[in-house]
Amino acid sequence: ESMDVSLITNNRKHAPQGLNGGKNGQSGLNAHRQKEKLGTLLSGCCHLSVQAGDHITIQTPGGGGWGA
Numbered sequence: 001e002s003m004d005v006s007l008i009t010n011n012r013k014h015a016p017q018g019l020n021g022g023k024n025g026q027s028g029l030n031a032h033r034q035k036e037k038l039g040t041l042l043s044g045c046c047h048l049s050v051q052a053g054d055h056i057t058i059q060t061p062g063g064g065g066w067g068a
Contacts (some may be wrong), residue, residue, distance in 0.1 A: 002051045011061035022065025026040035029059040 016025035024057055030046070033039035035053040042048070050056065 002049060004049050006026055006047045007054060014065045016064040018064035019066055021068045025062035025064045028061035031057040
C-alpha cells in the first residue's frame with residue numbers, strides 16, 4: 001500500500017572524520033526507486049510518498065578511523 005516516509009539522517013554530504021591521524025569514514029546514502037524507473041538520491045532529511053513496490057535504500061555512514 002502507499003505510505004508516507006520521513007527520513008532524518010546525517011553524514012550524507014560530509015564523511016565522518018577520522019581522529020588522531022585516522023582516515024575519514026564513508027558518507028551514507030539514501031535512495032528511492034519506483035517500479036520500472038531509475039532510482040533517485042534523497043537528501044539526509046526528507047519526506048516523500050511511496051507506492052506499493054517502491055524501494056527505499058538506506059546505507060549508513062561508516063565511522064572514521066583512529067590513529068595511523
